[in-house]
Amino acid sequence: MSDSSSFWSIECPVGDPDLFVCMNCLEEVFRAQVPIQGCPGCGAVSSFEAFSFDSLKDWGTEELIQKAQALGAQSGTSTPSAELISKVDDSLSI
Numbered sequence: 195m196s197d198s199s200s201f202w203s204i205e206c207p208v209g210d211p212d213l214f215v216c217m218n219c220l221e222e223v224f225r226a227q228v229p230i231q232g233c234p235g236c237g238a239v240s241s242f243e244a245f246s247f248d249s250l251k252d253w254g255t256e257e258l259i260q261k262a263q264a265l266g267a268q269s270g271t272s273t274p275s276a277e278l279i280s281k282v283d284d285s286l287s288i
């Protein structure tokens with residue numbers, strides 16, 4: 195069954211949220227596309243909202259996050275925080 199035509203593809207500029215989560219059941223997620231016939235899980239139509247992977251990780255279930263990861267989602271907007279090396283206090287010298 196290759197019915198890949200049953201999806202609306204959505205163009206998402208780099209850096210924009212490209213994960214579309216069904217807000218009705220919060221169990222289905224798609225990347226840069228949404229199913230034309232509605233959510234395969236609950237049947238809701240037009241219930242998809244875009245999220246970035248980072249925000250999804252804040253509230254999504256483990257299963258939802260894993261689905262997003264399987265779609266190739268990754269946190270790209272957040273810059274790695276530079277680890278601050280705490281300066282050693284050299285007040286040890288007596």
Ligand SMILES: [Zn+2]
Nearest residue numbers: 216219233236
């Ligand atoms: Zn749903």
